[in-house]
Structure formats: structure tokens, C-alpha cells
Amino acid sequence: MALDENTRALAQKIIDLYPQSRSALLPMLHLVQGEEGYVSQAGIEFCAEVLGISAAEVGGVATFYTMYKRRPTGEHLVSVCTNTLCGMLGGDKIYAELSDELGVGHNETTDDGTITLEHAECLAACDYAPVVTVNYEFFDKQSVQSAKELVASLRAGQKPKPTRGAQITSFREAELELAGVLDDELVAAKVASVDNIESSLRGLKLARERGETAPAADYNTPIAAKEENK
Ligand code: FES
Structure with missing residues (x-):
């Protein structure tokens, strides 16, 4: 386009x-x-x-930045965390088996254009290792079998439900969302679909219970002056 x-x-x-x-x-x-x-x-x-x-x-x-792709990406970006914790708990095996099954390597796209596979650094969900994301939505505690079922359902045109957070969109829609310009109706649909996020909000809940807040932002003092005042 x-x-x-x-x-x-x-x-x-x-x-x-x-x-x-x-x-x-x-x-x-x-x-x-x-x-x-x-x-x-x-x-x-x-x-x-x-x-x-x-x-x-x-x-x-x-x-x-690895989030910016220099080759055409498929309808869905499947990211398999192969950082230390996920890798040891099965992420390496998941990546290898998906790579075999799909016939693609890192940052490559299947012939039918549905899946781009990548191995990713820590996806900030180590407590749910091993983790796979689809267009940056989380599928926690994956196994080789569940990851294979996940990509099979994506290739069949289905929209599997992430473990937590919002319903998946296509890779391109996710990119427009990250740019902040996704169509309002799609944003509303994503917000309405958010589910199972209690664990993600636990830190916020604790901070509120303890009355903790972030320091007020100071946008007026130049950074150099802030450094001098330290
Ligand atoms: S090591 Fe996989 S999410 Fe952190």
C-alpha cells in the first residue's frame, strides 16, 4: 500500500x-x-x-530497534521469547519446533503470508515463562504443543484469545495502535475485549493501597540544569 x-x-x-x-x-x-x-x-x-x-x-x-522490520511482515508476528528464563523453560524448543513446522527462520514469513516468526529478547513476562506473543499480545506458559496449536489457528484465519489483555488484531492494526492512530471503533473493540489483567495491575493496586505516587514531572527545567542541581 x-x-x-x-x-x-x-x-x-x-x-x-x-x-x-x-x-x-x-x-x-x-x-x-x-x-x-x-x-x-x-x-x-x-x-x-x-x-x-x-x-x-x-x-x-x-x-x-528490533520492532521495526526491514522486510515485509506477514499478517501476524509471532514472537517466541528465547531469553534466559523462557529459553530454559522451553522457549528454545518452542522456537525450534515452530521454525521447523513453518519452514521459516528468524524474521522470515511463511509462503502463505500468514506468519512472520521471530525469536525475541525478554518480553517482560518472565513469571509466565515460556511466553509467546502474537502482534504483542501475550500467550503465557506455552508448550510446544500449545504454540503449534496457536499458529495453526492463526493460519486457519482464527483469532485465538490471549491469556490476558486485549483481543489480537493483525500486525498492521497493532502497528497503527502503537502509532496512536488506530481507527476509533477498533480501539473501542480492543478496550472492550480486555480480560484477565488483575495480575498486570497488582503493582498499581499496591501503590494505591500504600499511597505511593510518582514524583511530579518538571517539564520546565532543562535537563542540564537538573543534572547540575543533583
Ligand atoms: S525471559 Fe521470557 S519474558 Fe522474560
Whole structure:
């Protein structure tokens, strides 16, 4: 899909949220992925043009973060955590078996275009290891068998329910959500689908019970002055 006038309007919506347009680069790259399924060369040039920075600066960011894909991504991004804890508890085996079954390696996409597989660093859910995410929604405590069933259901066009959080969308919709420009109706549907998040909110609940709050933000003092005052 081309980066067209509609993309330009969405880009402006994102840029307007920031005091300096260049600060909008990360969500802009998600917007490009939402439109194209990856960060193409055209996407890099688009970001550079609308943000008033060089293509080299955009490329440097796009190639640094693993969430930005430089090759076309399938309908769903399946991420298998192979960091230490998940790896030891079965993540390595899950990744190897899925790779065999799907016939793809890291960051590769199945011939039918449904699944891009990646092995991921810690997905911040070690207490639910081994963890798999689909378009960044969590499927906790996976086994080889459950992970195979998960990808089979995705390939059959189904939308399996994550262990917690919101219903999955496609990879592109997830990217538009990360960019903050997902269609309002889809956002409402995702919010309405949120389920089983008590464990994720436990820290917040404890902080409230104890009356703990984050320090007030000071947006007016320059960072250098804050460092000097330490
Ligand atoms: S090691 Fe897998 S979620 Fe942390």
C-alpha cells in the first residue's frame, strides 16, 4: 500500500503531539509499518521528509530497534521469547519446533503470508515463562504443543484469545495502535475485549493501597540544569 495523503494526514496528527517534529520518529515508523507492513526505503524517505531530518537519521533508528522490520511482515508476528528464563523453560524448543513446522527462520514469513516468526529478547513476562506473543499480545506458559496449536489457528484465519489483555488484531492494526492512530471503533473493540489483567495491575493496586505516587514531572527545567542541581 502506498504512503498516500491519508498517511500524511495521520503523520501530521502524530507530529502535532510533540514540541519538536523529530521527536515523533518512533510512532512515525510504527505508522509506516501499519501502512506497509514493514519499514521500506520509501517509508524511511517519507519519515525524513515529513519530520525534516535526514534519511540516514531515520535509517539509524529503524535498524536499531528490533520492532521495526526491514522486510515485509506477514499478517501476524509471532514472537517466541528465547531469553534466559523462557529459553530454559522451553522457549528454545518452542522456537525450534515452530521454525521447523513453518519452514521459516528468524524474521522470515511463511509462503502463505500468514506468519512472520521471530525469536525475541525478554518480553517482560518472565513469571509466565515460556511466553509467546502474537502482534504483542501475550500467550503465557506455552508448550510446544500449545504454540503449534496457536499458529495453526492463526493460519486457519482464527483469532485465538490471549491469556490476558486485549483481543489480537493483525500486525498492521497493532502497528497503527502503537502509532496512536488506530481507527476509533477498533480501539473501542480492543478496550472492550480486555480480560484477565488483575495480575498486570497488582503493582498499581499496591501503590494505591500504600499511597505511593510518582514524583511530579518538571517539564520546565532543562535537563542540564537538573543534572547540575543533583
Ligand atoms: S525471559 Fe521470557 S519474558 Fe522474560
